[in-house]
Amino acid sequence: MRNAKTLEYGFSNEEFEIRLQRAQELLYQNKLDALLITIPSNLRYFTGIDTNFWESPTRPWFLVLPLSGTPIAIIPDIGENIFKKTFVEDIHTWASPNFNGDDISPLKSLLESLPSRFGAIGAELGKEMSIRMPVLDFGLLRNNFKFNIVDGTSLIWALRTVKSFNEIKKIEKVAQIVSEVFEILPTIISVNDSERSASIKVKREILKRGADNIPYLPVVSGKGGVSQIIGNPTHKLISSGDFLFIDTGATYDGYFCDFDRNFTIGTVSDELKRTHEILWHATEEGIKNLVPGAKTQDVWKKINKKIEDFGFMVKGEGRYGHGVGLQLTEPPSISSFDNSIIQENMVLTIEPSMEYKPGKIIVHEENIFVSKDGPVLLTKRATKELPVIS
Amino acid sequence: MRNAKTLEYGFSNEEFEIRLQRAQELLYQNKLDALLITIPSNLRYFTGIDTNFWESPTRPWFLVLPLSGTPIAIIPDIGENIFKKTFVEDIHTWASPNFNGDDISPLKSLLESLPSRFGAIGAELGKEMSIRMPVLDFGLLRNNFKFNIVDGTSLIWALRTVKSFNEIKKIEKVAQIVSEVFEILPTIISVNDSERSASIKVKREILKRGADNIPYLPVVSGKGGVSQIIGNPTHKLISSGDFLFIDTGATYDGYFCDFDRNFTIGTVSDELKRTHEILWHATEEGIKNLVPGAKTQDVWKKINKKIEDFGFMVKGEGRYGHGVGLQLTEPPSISSFDNSIIQENMVLTIEPSMEYKPGKIIVHEENIFVSKDGPVLLTKRATKELPVIS
Structure with missing residues (x-):
């Protein structure tokens, strides 16, 4: 896979045909007449639409996948010409924003015109989804409507969690770019940097190597450890004796990598070095167990056992990884509560964490593609020893 | 304002106290017992929370502003330590994700414990909002619930559309950074670039000058003009005779600028040059009319009239600008359908567009702060003549 020729942007129409066909099979199995899509990552998955216009919440965009036939886009007129470049041919537009009008009536009219075999439409109502309207x-759509609107979330995740070869290549590309930047990190940042200036340097290096965006980049530093891992970088200076945590959600052609690296600035405690090594082994354990047919719960338990074998008590039920793709995080969760079966061609993170003393946490993370022969690392594996920045 | 000392990140607690107090005044006027907040930009507005963890849709985050008293955060435990750094002191957490559990019950219990004076809670149900859960x-929250949940959108926008001095300074800062990059654009990109490589250069320059993120950056080029303005850059090479459109939504400390610039690669038609100049005058007309007390509808009409004075027929009802702040686009709209009154300390874009021949469009855009004495440009004004890239 590493030797594949230069990646093209987007996907062939054939790939979208396959996604549509699978969706329609699942619609039939779930006794649904159509699937209603509003969320950007779902719109992109089913059509290939490539825009960040979602940053503007002014207008809703709708895609309808009927039980048979081709997808139907019902979108604001400003989107017509970019939608025409996608796989979708049946495009309806309305003038939006339109404060006197009604942004739902074009969609409702169209849906009312669809044949009703089962009397139900699936929508993005469930876990890890927030409908974008x-x-x-x-409420206006649901009111006096020909169809029941029911949850179609599981159907969507059944499709999206299992990746195609081309999707995996895009995730690998961005994971490799970020891996390279992490490798040279000790040469580009120093104790003269604030968390924020370090984050800007990292972003510029990631872009230079050809990624598109870096929507997520916590840079967190603290003497002897950090107490949180999701905040944006601050003006705090990175200082000698600090532990430094950097997590990265960068994208290439819409696909995310999501992994972190840890560093020390000069020397840190033996306790922290030792914790880092234990977590490295716990990560190995997680990666090793990402094979088709494994249960997410069992992978979680095995990682926990590995940590406990080193004499640590695991507290809490935090998850140790998740799917990754068109979103930074996707189902399934590597968690005690998740009873998914890991399938061939899933792309997952393994992300164990430890609170090694009160309020101090450490997290490792790698991105893995589950091949039929077992786990394939998409990131360049972190070193067992904590890298030092001087 | 330009001479203000180095901008600090975030806001004083006093500023959040003022936002809270105004929200509570509006809650009382609107006969609401509380406001329920879930959307990232609203969470940031009322608390100062600074994270991009929203890229992960796995967990909902809730903030409750009660009719009296202090704000209450009900958030996943992973967010506790960054929420502790904010203005909010009353923080409740639960273990999330939790597939066996119920991500709504901690919120529901807390809301049920609030006093009911009016029997109603406002939530993000209306225009330009998509609730993040x-x-x-x-539905579980609404079912058998002590309160009616009604639309609180207008209350939120009443607060957010009118900016504080510190908010305006942040928008100005990022608008100035992007203006500088647009000024040097002819020296950093060339006919050897694709739209995509040009976009990467622009992003790196914007970061170098101290912005945090560039979530929105369409780069669109085409012989003699462009037919869309929202798509992400492609691998198309920028070529002699092309018209080049670049729009930018970049952020500093969470605040967006949103404006575009147009260029020609070598020579383009006199028609396009002339259209550019007409639109420049239309933009002037829009800017000039952004004064406290003006109606958005009237500004829209005046821009249209200016275009028609040059002999062009305006077709359609497209909007000619909008609010900007913690989102790329916010209310109000400079539109025939919008009947808002422009208020002191609003920050708005003026964004007229023309379809100068079938399928070919051109858009200008500037960002303006409405002072009590009239409009103040936050961007460096585009030149009347189309700049040339060789």
């Missing part, structure tokens, strides 16, 4: 408009 | 969970 005003709740009031969704 | 699963619809199924929102």
Whole structure:
């Protein structure tokens, strides 16, 4: 896979045909007449639409996948010409924003015109989904409507969690770019940097190597350890004796990598070095167990056992990884509560964490593609020893 | 304002106290017992929380502003330590994700414990809002609930559309950074670039000058003009005779600028040059009319009239600008459908567009702060003549 020729952007129409066909099979199995899509990552998955116009919440965009036939886009007129470049041919537009009008009526009219075999439409109502339209408009859609609107979330995740070869290549590309930047990190940042200036240097290096965006980049530093891992970088200076945590959600052609690296600035405690090594082994354990047919719960338990074998008590039920793709995090969760079966061609993170003393946490993370022969690392593996920045 | 000392990140607690107090005044006027907040930009507005963890849709985050008293955060435990750094002191957490559990019950219990004076809670149900939680969970909240949940959107926008001095300074800072990059654009990109490589250069320059992120950056080029303005850059090479459109939503400390610039690669038609100049005058007209007390509809009409004075027929009802702040686009709209009154300390874009021949569009955009004495440009004004890249 590493030797594949230069990656093209987007996907062939054939790939979208396959996604549509699978969706329609699942619609039939789930007794649904159509699937209603509003969320950017779902719109991109089913059509290939490539825009960040989602940053503007002014207008809703709708895609309807009917039980048979081709997808139907019902979108604001400003989107017509970019939608015409996608796999979708049946495009309806309306003038939006339109404060006197009603942003839901074009969608409702179209849905009412669909044949009703089962009397139900699936929508993005469940876990890890927030429908992208005003709740009031969704109420208008539901009111006096020909169809019941039911949860179609599991259907969507069944499709999206299992990746195609081309999806995996895009995740690998961005994971390799970020891995390279992490490798040279000790040469590009120093104790003269603040968390924020370090983050800007990292972003510029990631872009230079050809990624598109870096929507997520916590840079967290603290004497002897850190107490949180999700905040944006601050003006705090990175100082000698600090532990430094950097997590990265960068994208290439819409696909995310999601992994972190840890560093020390000069020397840190033997306790922290030792914790780092234990977590490295716990990560190995997680990676090793990402094989088709494994249960997410069992992978979680095995990682926990590995940590406990080193004499640590694990507290809490924190998850130790998740899917990754068109979103930074996707189902399934490597968690005690998740009873998913790991499937061939899933792409997952393994992300064990430890609170090694009160309020001090450490997290490792790698990205893995589950091949039929077992786990394939998409990131360049972190070193067992904590790298030092001087 | 330009001479203000180095901008600090974030805001004083006093500023959040003022936002809270105004929200509570509006809650009382609107006969609401509390406001429920889930959307990242609203969470940041009322608390100062600074994270991009929203890229992960796995967990909902809730903030409750009660009619009296202090804000209450009900958030996943992973967010506790960054929430502790904010203005909010009353923080409740639960273990999330938790597939066996129920991500709504901690919120529901807390809301049920609030006093009911009016029997109603406001939530993000209306225009330009998409509540950030699963619809199924929102249904569980509504079911057998002590309060009616009604739309609180207008209350939120009443607060957010009018900016504080410190908010305006942040928008100005990022608008100035991007203006500088647009000024040097002819020296950093060339006919050897693709749209995509040009976009990467622009992003790296914006970061170098101290912005945090560039979530939105369409780069669109085409012989003699462009037919869309929202798509992400492609691998198309920028070529002699092309018209080049670049729009930018970049952020500093969470605040967006949103404006575009147009260029020609070598020579383009006199028609396009002339259109550019007309639109420049239309933009002037829009800027000039951004004064406290003006109606958005009237500004829209005046821009249209200016275009028509040059002999062009305006077709359609497209909007000519909008609010900008913690989002790329916010209310109000400079539109025929919007009947808002422009207020002191709003920050708005003026964004007229023309379809100068079938399928070919051109858009200008500037960012303006409405002072009590009239409009103040936050961007460096585009030149009347189309700049040339060789």
